[in-house]
Amino acid sequence: MALSGHELARQVYDRDDGNDAYFQTEMVLIDKNGRERQRLLESFVYDDDGLVKSYVEFLDPPDIRGTRFLSWEQPEGDDIQYLYLPELGRSRRIVSSQKNLAFVNTDFSYEDMQRRKPEKDDHRILANETLEGYPVYLLESRAHEGTSQYGKRLSRIGMESLIPLSIDFYDRKGRKIKSLRSRDIRQIDGIWTAMEVEMVDIKSGHRTVMRIREVRYNQGVDGAIFEVRNLER
């Protein structure tokens, strides 16, 4: 029996990404003239019995070093998020429902940085294709009203890795506004990982490249990392 769009979206959502993970990531912001600005951050992700917790800390450049971000992805309702700014001296609750806002001036929005539950979209497999030699599903996902800043997404999902190798983002008027590419797909500790992801803002020509420098899966992680006290340590 043929795979349905929803089943594919569910497989992508449920694909093995480890019980916990550590990433050190280089973030490069590139304007339309090719000028680059670099950031370095480390992040931990932990699946705590279905409650996915993530922690991000900026290591560079110096003026944003020490900025920390904590997110608890709730099974229902909005996520609980805290931001620690060194100049404020304390963590503060931040609104997680405005997912259309840019993540620290990059081309990624907060929505782009989070896993999206399959139930929030209507999914349809449009075709089976190849992308740079990889067999992929072309999956159309139309967002339910009020659940996304986008009207639809066209994703090319690697048949073997179940990683979106490319995603085209369309606004509610059907205009393509952003484009994501995943490159350098590797198996790390048995888990498929995109070592480089690039997001392009079609209108401005601005790009953001996120390159994983270091990754570790299932090493065991101290749950205290994902507590507010760790932000304010």
Added chain:
Amino acid sequence: MKTIILSVGFWAVIISIAWAGVVPAALDWEPEVQWSSLVYNDVIQNNDGEDEVVSDHRIELKNGFSLEEYRVEGAIDLEWRYETFHGMENESRSDVRLREAYAQWNRDHDRIAVGQKIVTWGKLDDLVVLDRINPQDFTHFVLYDKQERKDPVLMLEHEWFSDQGFQIETIFLPGFESSDVDFFGSNWAVFGHLKEMVAGGSEYSASQKTSVDGIAIQDGDDVTGYSLRNSQVALRLRGRRNDFDYGIYYLNLYHSLPVLRETTPLGNTVKQFLYDPTAAHLNALVSSGASGNDLLLTEAHPRVHAVGADWETVWGHCGLRGEMAMFWGMPYLARDFAYTEKNLLSVGIGIDHTTDSQWYMDLQYLQDYVMNYGSGLYGMDEAPAQVAGTISKEFLRGIVRFDLDGAWNLSYGDWMLNPELTYRWERSGVSVSAGAFIFQDGPPWSLFGRYDNGDTIYVKFFGKF
């Protein structure tokens, strides 16, 4: 003084060794240099005593360290300040300060820290209800923000974390350090250049000059030495219930901002002139015959007890937070300028929101209520209110930033605006800001009304490596 020099010298040697790489391999050092140069100009010169241009340079050598094997971490930060004043007279001053210097031992369910620290309690960003552990440096008034104004203090801090998601923090301070306030002789002094103006003014008589010249303010109660009697303690329980973060507080602290206590009843005539320096009040001071100890005022720092609470949550697309506290024994001046103490209820609320076009807005409101107001206080209504706010936006993906900070005392009408534009060179970690402080309206004793003639423009360079 000798102790301070020895202490600074000791830490300077430690830091030098660390920076030279002569440290145990197990010790992980994270050195960082932060510097700032603030140059500001008083827009209108109102008297000869004013400094027209002042430059304030600060270099802080930050040294974070950790001994992972022993789960110990901490910091040893040293700061050098150099300030120049240009006006009728040119002068400069320089000093070296030990900033945060502490070690912290992390365990599974608790954390113990010893040393000089800065802590941040409460939820409001600019207004203060509960964030009273550290004294603040008000010698530059509000040119630096609240976190920058805080001075580290020696403390023993213990935090206990429960498995149920709440924590109890206890802070013990073995002594007391006052907030740093200049009363005379600078643009930001409480009484500005009043003494210089009278001393140099041809319109003042010899007896008036003698009286004003004799006014002196001495350090306060003997509470600054380290002893059990002088110690302070603060407790906080923090947790989260449903979608609310909350904290419950008990504070037993000295009031760090000094309030002037008279030595003799005639001292109240001195205070009347200082806070409202009219010719009539000067004549009253002279005709009162005040001299010697009458002219001597003392900085009072009474012990204040407080219980309070704070909370934070999100509501739709807004962040919401608040603080409240009941204080027993807050110091004030009565209507006749005599020193007095009252109980105070303080309630604050804050809301912030980021628009879809990434404008950030933060608004805070504070309502005070003096419980036993009686026949009244000088410069303090029974139920004064104030608001403070920020609007900011980053342009060119954070290369350019606009900030507008403001504060308005609703009860007295005085207000302050601080627009600022910043350009960042992200790669080099350097930024330059240009801005202004505008102080307007209100009576001359009010917080911002006092600096009604002190509008200031500034340029600030900042770097972090």
